[in-house]
Amino acid sequence: MTIAVIHTRHTAGTESDLSLSAATIHDGTALDTRVFTTPGGEDHHRLASVLDAVEYVHEYAAGAEAPMPLYVSDSRVRSELQAVAGSFAALDLVGTPRGRMPALLLTAADAMSQHVSDLAAAAAAAAGPLPELVVATDASKCSRRRGVGVACVRADGVRRQKVVADADSVLVGELLAIDLAVSSFRNHPLHVLTDSRAALACLGSGYPNRGRVAKTVDHIRYLSRGRRVRFSWVRGHAGHPLNEAAHRLAVAARRGHEAHIDPDVREAVADNIVAPLRAAV
Template identity: 55%
Template sequence: MSLAVILSRQTTRLGLSFAGVAVTDGNSLHTQVLVRAGADSDSRQAVVLDAFETVYRQAMTASEPVTLHVNDAEVRARLRVAGDSFPAVHIVDTARGRVPALLQVAGTAISTHLAELTPRRGRAATPQTEATVATDASKCTGRPGVGVACVRSDGAHRQKVLPDVRSVLHGELLAIELAVASFANRPLHVLSDSKGALACLGGDHPNLGDVATTVERIRQLARGRAVRYSWVRGHDGHPLNETAHRLAVAARRGHEADIPSETRNALADNIVANLVAASPGTRSASNATAETGGRLIGRAA
């Protein structure tokens, strides 16, 4: 029987909320860390729900329901109320059996990630190679909804569909936010083909409503980190930009056509395969998305 836990933690000093995930089938152990800007209640609940989405997508491919314990009582109660909508998981309230040990594993994963973000005082931080990540958004035609994606030069990637987004500009900023949140353990060079989104981040554009809120979240996520942004011409043969574009389009179309998640994940892996093949020495991108503290964060679509 597969067992999973989700542990939440916040740091007001960094203004971040974390969700640590640990999953075991009795033979193997998988850990993940997800991050959200903000250290308030809404941010905590949001990152726990992000983690639940990741666990549920894995559970949908399992032969039997996954037993899940969420340490956040408020979110756990909400999920139990909607339990009929999530038949692939069985949510338990009490931390019994192997659950406490798994919670400790999830906590260690978060601590490892935090150590990457906050080097010890009095010790020079080891220089880290800058990671280059491209982002893009694909807007639904004639109605709200956008697919967003980010992809690193080694093929690590994330995708999301945000059904309520109404503008391409907002979608491009959300794709940048996805990249900054997902690739949190190294200096980051973000490539975007949206001059408007970069102008918003640079203060050269009037930011209002959802755009202003998203810009502020990105700035919080980037605070204290080495993050820089560059414009790249879209649809001009740039390998990373083209891959990000195809991933964003695939996420949107997969959502519109209600394509099963397994098929969408396979399609995404095929999209990044050419990128990885063209980069000798990089690791396989199969089932990979973003790395945090040396561990893989699950795909979000």
């Protein structure tokens, strides 16, 4: 069954406020995510971006044998849409996320974060050479089961998080966190900080990488080609602000996944973690 979600957010810090909505559709095998934006941060701006996303999903669902289940994360917008549900005959507007929908909401959130990052990078590129970004990474794994939470965070509080459900070791998690940083901030020179000496050894020469470790190292090296990317070790749990934030984000991602916490709550927790970094900018 094909399902869809629409996640929304408002951001400031570019030249003006921006309302964003991301639609993620899963047809059982592949994901399709689109981001829609409307300048402004008022409720009607957010509604406009959501309606653009709804129209896209509705066109995708047109002609299907049965209405496509759609969950919209913003409760106020969701209520307004349900009041006019007859205008979207190809959609089944659901009140709570079910099945794979929570995972799709995280994909949509990541897409919006990447869009905002790309806008900021484009603005900075127009202003001149881009400065090196310092990004801390970390991973968190439960000792009793597979799966790791991975995270990376910049000095200005811009962050990425995700859960890799099939990762089976802390080392793989640490490398996946580095991979997340290098793939997320492609438009800048990077200085990546990790508290894993083993991960740094894997990225160096002469380390006998195998299996998932070798695959992840190869991907990091591929993403780093033609760019200024350097990696450094930082002592973990020693009060380094970026390392501490990355650690807390990774733990929050893992625990939120394990406890099936609502995506909006997970995002609020992550925003709270990086609030001191944002305030210091």
